[in-house]
Amino acid sequence: MVLAREAKYGFFRIQENSLTVQAEGLAERIRFVDGSPTLELGNLAAEAGKPVSYALLDSRGQVVESYGLRGVEVSPATLRRYDIDDPFGFSIERWLDPNSGDSVMLILPDTSGAQRIVVTYPARDRLLVQVSMPLLGNAISKADVLYTLTEASVVAVLLPLILTLVAIPIIVRLTLKPIRRVSREAAEMEAATLDRRLSLDRVPSEMDGLVRTFNELFARLDTAWRLQREFTANAAHELRTPIAALRAEVEAVVPAQTRSVLAIQFDKVARLLTQLLALAEADSRPIDAGGRFDLMALARGVVADMAPAAIASGREISLDRDSEKPTDVRGDLGLAEIALRNLIDNAVRHSRPGSAIRVIVDEARISVANTGSSIPEALQATMFERFWKQDRRSSGSGLGLSIIDAIMKRFGGSVDVTSSDGTVTFALDFRDGASA
Incomplete structure (x- = not known):
């Protein structure tokens, strides 16, 4: 107007x-x-x-x-x-x-x-x-004004506006690109990678102080976590020798009729130390993200190694392949072996004498089934917590399932449990982290 x-x-x-x-x-x-x-x-x-x-x-x-x-x-x-x-x-x-x-x-x-x-x-x-x-006349003036204004608007207003609408998203994306990169780096960090630091390369000056503060926080967390991890591993390792020596001395002086009771207690302590070492390794060991291994080869090696002990305890153990598809997955072979060993050991300890333990490999999944006490569905969500035991009188430490769960989470996979008709089946699912 x-x-x-x-x-x-x-x-x-x-x-x-x-x-x-x-x-x-x-x-x-x-x-x-x-x-x-x-x-x-x-x-x-x-x-x-x-x-x-x-x-x-x-x-x-x-x-x-x-x-x-x-x-x-x-x-x-x-x-x-x-x-x-x-x-x-x-x-x-x-x-x-x-x-x-x-x-x-x-x-x-x-x-x-x-x-x-x-x-x-x-x-x-x-x-x-x-x-x-x-x-x-006003009509002539208005027509001339509208024509001139429209022509000028296209060049002076609309064209810069269109260029601005195109340029702003590009500029914002380029500006936020370093921030998105830092966010991805922070999301990928875990307990085993606290020694990493967020990159300051091309980070906006307004975010520089925040990123440096996070790096300092990660440094303090890394120090505290490393001290705790080293203490757990060293304590468990150093206790092995005196416990073994104590066991030898006790067996030498204790009468034979009470020796078996003490042996059970010593085995319980030794197992607890072994589990503590395995837990420390599961929490802190760096994952070989680029590693690949064959599930069938892994299962074959672990079953062959643990079969003598399982058979000696009065159980049978078998290995089956449920699919002809490739069983090649991406992950850390060492941690996967720890998880499978704990799962088979858990099946041996909680299955009935004379029963059979079946290890089944299917593409990106390893299942271990045993005959034992049924597990109520209400307990299946809590049984992977540390030191959880269904029977408090058992000799187990309650760490085996939590070690398996920690390893599978680090893989990006999962561990599942089903229980029906007295058969309990645990399955290590590598699908989320697998690339068959």
């Missing part, structure tokens, strides 16, 4: 200036014939009234002669004013560049009622020349 109003006023000023320039030219054409003033229009006389009209006024503002439409008489009071009868009211352009008073401008209706602009300009001998023409 402001632009349209200013444009309309601009057209009006152009028209006024054009008429003023013509009036200045007419002032040079005043001649005196027999003492009476007259305008020598020349070829302009034939064009008078089409649409520009001309007139000559005396010093009192009375019309002396007219060409085209009759001239407009101007009172002495009007002559002392300037820039009057402006049909557009206040305008910024009018305020910045007011009429200087060289001409008198009027807006008057002609005989048909249409508005016309009349410019009266002072000439020599106190005479006045007058030029008038119809006021430019």
